[in-house]
Amino acid sequence: MRITALCGGIGGARFLLGLRTLGHDVTAIANTGDDMTVLGLRICPDLDSIVYTLGDGVSVERGWGREGETFRVRDELAAYAGSVAAAEPLVPSWFGLGDLDLATHLLRSRWLADGVSLSTVTQWLCERWHTGIRVVPASDDRIETHVRLGDGSLIHFQEWWVRHRAQLPATGFDVQGAAGAKPAPGVVEAIMEADVVVLAPSNPVVSIGIILQIAGIAAALRATAAPVVGLSPIVGGAPVRGMADACLSAIGVATTADAVARHYGTRRDGGVIDGWLVDDADRDVVDALADSGFACRAVPLLMHDIAATAAMAHAAIDLAEGLEDAR
Amino acid sequence: MRITALCGGIGGARFLLGLRTLGHDVTAIANTGDDMTVLGLRICPDLDSIVYTLGDGVSVERGWGREGETFRVRDELAAYAGSVAAAEPLVPSWFGLGDLDLATHLLRSRWLADGVSLSTVTQWLCERWHTGIRVVPASDDRIETHVRLGDGSLIHFQEWWVRHRAQLPATGFDVQGAAGAKPAPGVVEAIMEADVVVLAPSNPVVSIGIILQIAGIAAALRATAAPVVGLSPIVGGAPVRGMADACLSAIGVATTADAVARHYGTRRDGGVIDGWLVDDADRDVVDALADSGFACRAVPLLMHDIAATAAMAHAAIDLAEGLEDAR
Numbered sequence: 170m171r172i173t174a175l176c177g178g179i180g181g182a183r184f185l186l187g188l189r190t191l192g193h194d195v196t197a198i199a200n201t202g203d204d205m206t207v208l209g210l211r212i213c214p215d216l217d218s219i220v221y222t223l224g225d226g227v228s229v230e231r232g233w234g235r236e237g238e239t240f241r242v243r244d245e246l247a248a249y250a251g252s253v254a255a256a257e258p259l260v261p262s263w264f265g266l267g268d269l270d271l272a273t274h275l276l277r278s279r280w281l282a283d284g285v286s287l288s289t290v291t292q293w294l295c296e297r298w299h300t301g302i303r304v305v306p307a308s309d310d311r312i313e314t315h316v317r318l319g320d321g322s323l324i325h326f327q328e329w330w331v332r333h334r335a336q337l338p339a340t341g342f343d344v345q346g347a348a349g350a351k352p353a354p355g356v357v358e359a360i361m362e363a364d365v366v367v368l369a370p371s372n373p374v375v376s377i378g379i380i381l382q383i384a385g386i387a388a389a390l391r392a393t394a395a396p397v398v399g400l401s402p403i404v405g406g407a408p409v410r411g412m413a414d415a416c417l418s419a420i421g422v423a424t425t426a427d428a429v430a431r432h433y434g435t436r437r438d439g440g441v442i443d444g445w446l447v448d449d450a451d452r453d454v455v456d457a458l459a460d461s462g463f464a465c466r467a468v469p470l471l472m473h474d475i476a477a478t479a480a481m482a483h484a485a486i487d488l489a490e491g492l493e494d495a496r
Numbered sequence: 497m498r499i500t501a502l503c504g505g506i507g508g509a510r511f512l513l514g515l516r517t518l519g520h521d522v523t524a525i526a527n528t529g530d531d532m533t534v535l536g537l538r539i540c541p542d543l544d545s546i547v548y549t550l551g552d553g554v555s556v557e558r559g560w561g562r563e564g565e566t567f568r569v570r571d572e573l574a575a576y577a578g579s580v581a582a583a584e585p586l587v588p589s590w591f592g593l594g595d596l597d598l599a600t601h602l603l604r605s606r607w608l609a610d611g612v613s614l615s616t617v618t619q620w621l622c623e624r625w626h627t628g629i630r631v632v633p634a635s636d637d638r639i640e641t642h643v644r645l646g647d648g649s650l651i652h653f654q655e656w657w658v659r660h661r662a663q664l665p666a667t668g669f670d671v672q673g674a675a676g677a678k679p680a681p682g683v684v685e686a687i688m689e690a691d692v693v694v695l696a697p698s699n700p701v702v703s704i705g706i707i708l709q710i711a712g713i714a715a716a717l718r719a720t721a722a723p724v725v726g727l728s729p730i731v732g733g734a735p736v737r738g739m740a741d742a743c744l745s746a747i748g749v750a751t752t753a754d755a756v757a758r759h760y761g762t763r764r765d766g767g768v769i770d771g772w773l774v775d776d777a778d779r780d781v782v783d784a785l786a787d788s789g790f791a792c793r794a795v796p797l798l799m800h801d802i803a804a805t806a807a808m809a810h811a812a813i814d815l816a817e818g819l820e821d822a823r
Contacts, residue, residue, distance in 0.1 A: 208602045209536070209609055239568055245599035252624040259606055268595055272572035275535045279586055282536055297579040 172486065173198065173359040173395075175307075176369035177376025178215035179232035180402060180410055180472075182222035184369040185302060187478025189223065191486070195302035196359040198386075200371070201287070202314035202344055202379035205327045207266065208246075208259055210274040211281055214327070215376065216291055216306060217273060224298025232410075238267035263332035288353040305359065307380040310350035314375055316419075317341040326375060335412035339419035342375060347382040352389075360389040365489040367482070368399035368442060370409065370470065373429045374416035381441065390441040396489040398444035399433060400481060401426040404470055405450040427454035435462040444488045446470060446481070464492050499813065500525065500686040500722075502634075503696035504703025505542035506559035507729060507737055507799075509549035511696040512629060514805025516550065518813070522629035523686040525713075527698070528614070529641035529671060529706030532654045534593060535573075535586055537601040538608055541654070542703065543618055543633055544600060551625025559737075565594035590659035615680040632686065634707040637677035641702055643746075644668040653702060662739035666746035669702065674709040679716075687716040692816040694809070695726035695769060697736065697797065700756050701743035708768065717768040723816040725771035726760060727808060728753040731797055732777040754781035762789040771815045773797060773808070791819050 170193045176184060177200045185197050203214045214233060221227035221235060228236045243266045250260040266274075273294065280290045286309040295304055314326035316339045323343055329335060360366055371377050377399075381387045390397055403426045408414055414424040422432045426447040434440020444464035447454055452467035459465050466488055472478040497520045503511060504527045512524050530541045541560060548554035548562060555563045570593045577587040593601075600621065607617045613636040622631055641653035643666045650670055656662060687693055698704050704726075708714045717724055730753045735741055741751040749759045753774040761767020771791035774781060779794035786792050793815055799805040 208606045210602075239566075239595075241566055241568060241595035242598050242602070245596045246602065249599060249603055249624055253603075253620050254623075255607065255612075255620050256603055256624075259603065268566075268568035269572045271569050271598070272576060275537075275569070275573065276576055276580075276583055276586065279535050280582065285582075293580050293582050296581075297576055297583075 170194065170364045170486070171362060172196070172365050172367060173363035174367045174369050175377055175380050176200070176219070177371030178203065178218035181215065181369040181371040181376065182219040182227070182232070183472045183478060184371075184400070184482065185219060186222055187472065187475055187480075188367070188482040189301055190475060190479045191482055196355070196363070197302055197304045198307050198356050198359065198380060199304060200376040200379050201306045201308060202312050202347075202375060203326055204311070204313060205325055207261060207264060209278065210271070211278045212274050213277070213287070213306070216304065217270070219304055220291070220294050220298045220300055223300035223302065223304070226298060234265060234267050235269040238269050240265070241268050242266065242271055261328070261332070264327065265331075286353070288355070305355055306353050307356060307386065308350040308383050309353045310346060312344060312346040312350050312379065312383070314379055315343045315345055317343055330412070335415035339415060341419055342416075344379055344382050347379065350383050352383055352385050357385055357389045360386070360395070361393050363393065363395040365486050366390060366393060366395050366397040367485050367489075368397070368433070370400040370402040372402060372411060372413045372416055373432060374413065374420055374422075387441055391436055391439070396444060396492040397436060397442045398446065398464070398485050398489045398492070399430070399442045400446045400470060400485055401429055401448060401451065403429055404448040409471060425454070426451040427458055430458055430463055430465070431461065437462055443492050446485055446488060464488060497521065497691045497813070498689060499523070499692050499694060500690035501694045501696050502704055502707050503527070503546070504698030505530065505545035508542065508696040508698040508703065509546040509554070509559070510799045510805060511698075511727070511809065512546060513549055514799065514802055514807075515694070515809040516628055517802060517806045518809055523682070523690075524629055524631045525634050525683055525686065525707060526631060527703040527706050528633045528635060529639050529674075529702060530653055530657075531638070531640060532652055534588060534591060536605065537598070538605045539601050540604070540614070540633070543631065544597070546631055547618070547621050547625045547627055550627035550629065550631070553625060561592060561594050562596040565596050567592070568595050569593065569598055588655070588659070591654065592658075613680070615682070632682055633680050634683060634713065635677040635710050636680045637673060639671060639673040639677050639706065639710070641706055642670045642672055644670055657739070662742035666742060668746055669743075671706055671709050674706065677710050679710055679712050684712055684716045687713070687722075688720050690720065690722040692813050693717065693720060693722050693724040694812050694816075695724070695760070697727040697729040699729060699738060699740045699743055700759060701740065701747055701749075714768055718763055718766070723771060723819040724763060724769045725773065725791070725812050725816045725819070726757070726769045727773045727797060727812055728756055728775060728778065730756055731775040736798060752781070753778040754785055757785055757790055757792070758788070764789055770819050773812055773815060791815060
């Protein structure tokens with residue numbers, strides 16, 4: 170079966186790890202809105218989390234970066250920043266630039282500078298990591314999410330997320346480059362030709378939400394013959410991981426499993442999903458969502474381990490197949 | 497006293513360490529012909545050897561790179577090169593790209609990309625390293641020495657020097673960019689306004705020789721009112737360190753202390769030096785060089801330690817002052 174999954178970084182990566190065990194032909198379409206440039210190096214946190222996770226190279230504790238990572242270069246950059254005024258603004262002290270990670274950034278930046286597309290670069294990185302599933306950036310064009318603060322100023326999403334732990338109240342997101350960005354080669358095809366499309370339990374605003382802003386991707390979700398099902402990243406009124414609540418409140422959406430479903434909306438009403446999985450803890454919202462046209466089920470949605478995650482992926486596909494049968 | 501020293505990397509750096517102890521106002525003009533770009537990073541081996549050495553950060557054993565260096569990034573790049581075909585040509589396995597060193601390269605490359613000149617970048621790096629003497633690249637323009645091999649092909653000097661240990665017979669050097677390169681700001685002034693100009697015991701072909709190819713620098717050496725004295729990098733018919741013999745034979749110059757002096761030539765005959773120090777082991781060439789118009793003395797020229805090196809620097813200045821008195 171051809172499964173196409175839209176996903177962000179850490180949560181998306183873990184979901185893919187479970188999905189991969191089911192043996193389907195999987196294409197992951199990854200958010201690139203978190204990407205940033207540090208010291209001329211192009212860094213793609215979500216793509217790297219996915220590739221490292223699928224390649225068994227990720228730091229299990231952190232969920233991002235490499236297992237056994239060291240920070241020699243970062244510490245040395247900090248020493249420069251502490252003694253040379255011109256170095257200080259170039260070196261974001263809050264950014265965890267690991268030594269092993271840096272090798273990835275150096276190669277990617279070189280390839281991009283040579284005119285290689287991000288999707289080809291990602292394919293080459295996957296060769297090293299034997300991801301087993303296709304990983305495609307949502308777009309080869311540069312997209313960068315900036316966060317609008319209360320005073321109207323903008324800061325890069327990574328600075329808001331990593332440095333400020335999403336604690337600076339945000340009033341919105343400015344997705345620079347999204348307006349002119351095209352889906353990467355294969356993205357629309359992967360959606361149109363899939364048997365099932367899945368929205369991973371990733372951040373609905375700054376991960377899946379960014380992917381949906383790229384011209385043609387939301388339209389493909391609406392047009393595909395495949396059922397589209399999502400898994401709630403919100404369990405019991407809180408994000409399972411990360412700070413999606415800060416993102417949701419910035420766009421005026423409640424941090425609940427059903428509010429996120431309604432934010433995505435049903436395809437029949439111009440939204441992007443048919444089905445929605447909520448956690449058992451949120452089973453009380455199933456009926457109301459069903460009344461609103463969502464195919465909805467409550468299942469365990471905590472990715473404790475690969476088996477639990479595989480069961481979630483299986484439940485999503487099962488929900489989707491039920492929708493196909495019902496047609 | 498204002499001393500201006502032309503120098504290459506490791507030997508030049510050690511010489512400066514001795515010269516610095518004499519308490520003069522020193523400007524070092526450094527070779528940039530060894531510079532290369534690896535993975536988009538601009539690497540300046542001679543400048544870095546000088547700055548790290550003067551900043552007490554150099555690896556004492558190697559003479560280049562940092563003390564306590566690690567090679568995490570290099571090893572990780574090699575892992576990519578071993579598994580991704582497109583990575584292999586980007587990662588020179590023979591190049592010792594250290595983690596601490598990389599921080600310098602990242603900052604320098606960023607600054608250069610932002611339009612900052614190499615001489616300003618070098619000044620900023622000196623701020624961190626408290627070099628105590630001015631270090632100026634010979635040129636802010638990009639110069640790269642390539643080595644012509646027997647079959648007429650060219651390889652980058654670093655590849656010839658580091659990878660092949662200068663063992664591939666060379667037939668000459670192609671100094672790309674030298675023709676159009678201008679001296680960096682302050683270089684000509686440092687030569688013209690010096691009380692003494694010293695040619696460090698550096699490689700006369702690929703270090704000092706490259707500096708002399710930059711338009712205006714050799715002319716400044718001929719024009720300055722200051723005496724110009726050199727120290728032989730050849731002792732007893734062999735280079736003290738490095739593989740200057742391979743460079744000298746490529747340009748048809750014998751690997752002897754007197755042949756190098758004659759290669760530089762006396763200023764009165766259109767050359768660039770007035771005086772020349774040879775090692776005690778070469779005292780038999782002093783008279784012949786004197787007959788040819790060189791002020792020449794034999795002194796110990798092995799840089800065993802800083803005191804021995806300071807004595808060499810002192811002897812060079814003393815020789816120069818004798819020349820001034822004789823005018």
